[in-house]
Amino acid sequence: MRQTMKYASVFAVAALALTACGSDSADSTDTGTADGTETSTAEEASDVRVGMAYDVGGRGDQSFNDAAAAGLDQAAAEFGIETQEATATDGEPESAREERLQQLIDAGYTSIVAVGFAYAPSIAVVAPQNPDVHFALIDSTDYEGENVANLVFAEEEGSFLVGAAAALKTRTDNVGFIGGVQTPLIEKFEAGYIAGAQEINPDIEIQRTYLTQPPDFSGFGDPAKGKTAAEGMYQSGADVIYHAAGGSGGGVFTAASEANTMAIGVDSDQAKTAAPEVQDVIITSMIKKVDVAVYEFLKAEVEGNFQAGPQVFDLAGGGVDYSTTGGKVDDIKDQLDELKQQIIDGEITVPSTPES
Amino acid sequence: MSRLEPRKILLPLVAPVVAVIVAFIVTSLVLLAVGDPVLEVWQVIFQPPLPRQTVNIINAATVFYLSAVAVAIGFKMNLFNIGVDGQYRVASFAAAVFAGQAWLPGVLNILVAILVAMVFGGLWAGIAGWLKVKRGVSEVISTIMLNAIATAVVAWLLSKARDPASEGTNVVRTRELPESSRLEGLAIVPGATNTVYTLIFLAALVGVTYWFVLNKTRFGFDLRATGKSETAAVASGVDVKKMTLTAMILSGAAAGLVGMPLLFGQDFSYGTTFQAGLGFAGIAIALLGRNHPVGIAFAALLWAFLDGQSNALQIQANVSKELVFIIQGVILFAVVIAYELVRRAEARMEQNRVARQLEERHAATAEQGVSA
Structure with a gap:
């Protein structure tokens, strides 16, 4: 029995140690923020106090949370607002999310930005209890309230354009889509991509897959899974793959690089942010400007123009777009821009759920 | 065995108390090493929880x-x-x-x-x-x-x-x-x-x-x-x-x-x-x-108490939430080691006690033999 207990102790301690390694980014962040708060007392310092509640991964994830952080940093530098940040822990109880929002409010932060749809149930509890506090909920309309702004994106519109780009660029008339986790949010990417590819070529073959099913969210952070899925698609004849898989996308790029094929990035301009050795395979990226959404929300707060309810950041408003870094889509830019204009003018309506 | 000895009750309590103290010291050293405010961190952790936090x-x-x-x-x-x-x-x-x-x-x-x-x-x-x-x-x-x-x-x-x-x-x-x-x-x-x-x-x-x-x-x-x-x-x-x-x-x-x-x-x-x-x-x-x-x-x-500190540490003390993992890990380590030490100490004391009893009995029989 003592033997088992010894193994068990080693295992338990190792588990804790590994958890701590997994997300060490917050440490440097917090000091960074503290400095930022002190130095950003510009002449026109605003009395808006912003609390940021990140999802798991937090600042430094080179993806979704980082984009939100960029918007915060820009607003903090420009308006001299005081900020505080807190990050979710993997496997925490629902009450911990509520507690995070409430503690930010208790500490005097009256504009709360909740990064990610996982905060919807917590905001449903905390927002009614704090009617004087303004909330921004990113990526979700699951809860709407008088003091809640839902910052959502027309991901399907941006995905439509990169879908068209894939169909124009493919030489095999065979393209792929890799989603991180099969949630309704990621299905919006898939729906737009398919519609865009079929707009160019109705007979095009589209391979699609999801890396994991909820509640297994590892599909957003597992490059090995992304690489395996992409290799399968490339071997089956695809030569362009669009990923909406967060951190797993790195594996997709590696596979594209090894197969000497093309890939399409997501959320940020990945031809700039991905690892240098694979940037070359990224022909374009579907840019989702979470930073702009956060910045606009904070700007409205500073100006006293808080607006409740869903605010859709779409193509027309520049909330989503495709990137041209690397010049790989310069030859088809005119066609893409024409499609873009048609979407903005309402001549093309992009579906937000994929047909099965 | 069945006799109630104060030592038997106190010893098992020593291990966890020692472990918590060790965790306190080690964590303080970690905080010092990375330049975080030690006093502030402990103030945040040891402030009495609000009613809703108690429930959580x-x-x-x-x-x-x-x-x-x-x-x-x-x-x-x-x-x-x-x-x-x-x-x-x-x-x-x-x-x-x-x-x-x-x-x-x-x-x-x-x-x-x-x-x-x-x-x-x-x-x-x-x-x-x-x-x-x-x-x-x-x-x-x-x-x-x-x-x-x-x-x-x-x-x-x-x-x-x-x-x-x-x-x-x-x-x-x-x-x-x-x-x-x-x-x-x-x-x-x-x-x-x-x-x-x-x-x-x-x-x-x-x-x-x-x-x-x-x-x-x-x-x-x-x-x-x-x-x-x-x-x-x-x-x-x-x-x-x-x-x-x-x-x-x-x-x-x-x-x-x-x-x-x-x-x-x-x-x-x-x-x-x-x-x-x-x-x-x-x-x-x-x-x-x-x-x-x-x-x-x-x-x-x-x-649960330590887990609940992760938000407060970030918001009130500007310290990384991973500190909670460090404290939990050190407590676990210290407790396992302390229990093992206590177990050995107990075994040694038990041995000594038995040896003493045997000696006494031996001496007694020897005396009896002399008087007979």
Whole structure:
């Protein structure tokens, strides 16, 4: 029995140690923020106090949370607002999310930005209890309230354009889509991509897959899974793959690089942010400007123009777009821009759920 | 042995107290090394929790307690059940699907759903038990693998059993419980807006049952005996294979209960936001609590208290939330080492005592021999 207990102790301690390694980014962040708060007392310092509640991964994830952080940093530098940040822990109880929002409010932060749809149930509890506090909920309309702004994106519109780009660029008339986790949010990417590819070529073959099913969210952070899925698609004849898989996308790029094929990035301009050795395979990226959404929300707060309810950041408003870094889509830019204009003018309506 | 010695009561308490002090010192050194404000951190951690935070701590501890007892049942039998995590997720899903159908009215629905959870948790763990008995597969390996399988199976089934009402939202979940099967919770903490899980009673019941079965029944004695020495157990007529399978199933059945307070007191369905990873916390807490029903309760409260500090540390002290992991890890380490040291000290004292008694007796017989 003592033997088992010894193994068990080693295992338990190792588990804790590994958890701590997994997300060490917050440490440097917090000091960074503290400095930022002190130095950003510009002449026109605003009395808006912003609390940021990140999802798991937090600042430094080179993806979704980082984009939100960029918007915060820009607003903090420009308006001299005081900020505080807190990050979710993997496997925490629902009450911990509520507690995070409430503690930010208790500490005097009256504009709360909740990064990610996982905060919807917590905001449903905390927002009614704090009617004087303004909330921004990113990526979700699951809860709407008088003091809640839902910052959502027309991901399907941006995905439509990169879908068209894939169909124009493919030489095999065979393209792929890799989603991180099969949630309704990621299905919006898939729906737009398919519609865009079929707009160019109705007979095009589209391979699609999801890396994991909820509640297994590892599909957003597992490059090995992304690489395996992409290799399968490339071997089956695809030569362009669009990923909406967060951190797993790195594996997709590696596979594209090894197969000497093309890939399409997501959320940020990945031809700039991905690892240098694979940037070359990224022909374009579907840019989702979470930073702009956060910045606009904070700007409205500073100006006293808080607006409740869903605010859709779409193509027309520049909330989503495709990137041209690397010049790989310069030859088809005119066609893409024409499609873009048609979407903005309402001549093309992009579906937000994929047909099965 | 049965005599009540102050030393016997004090010694087991020394280990955890020493461990907490060691953790305090080590954490302070870590804070100093990275240049974080040491005093401020401890001020934040030791400020009295607000009523709503107290409720959160009690609730988190309730769930931890169930998980740790499930692990402890395995430990008592010398089985390392890492699979509590998968077992409680399979069980919670099954119970949520069953209860969501609302075939039975109100409380009856809850009671039967809890039984369903125990059955499914037991069956899932039983796979590992069966593999060990029949094929000699280490339960450590099989339960870890079963965790991964549980994740995949439940994810697939969840997509089949998804509540149509949750279509179009980002939350994938089973059908919600009928209103009559939801437990409002207990408003026992004055000034708190939230409530303590009603199923804290379930945790208490499990704790008492665990203590009773282990210490007051023939089965419990056999189980402990087999855990301490298999050969001795065999010699006294215990069927070790049957014992292993039974212990594994019981551990799984207890694991099945882990999700019940969450299901009936908070989430009302099983879905993507259901709390994960409770099985692993249970291992650490069972170790801290020395597999003792009361020890585990204190360990669960300590663990829940520390977990609850992660937000305050970030917001009030500007310190990384990972500090909580450091404190928990050091406490665990220190406790295991301290227990081992105390155990050795105890053994030495016992040896000395016995040696002294023997000497006395020897001297006495020698005297007798002289007088005769």
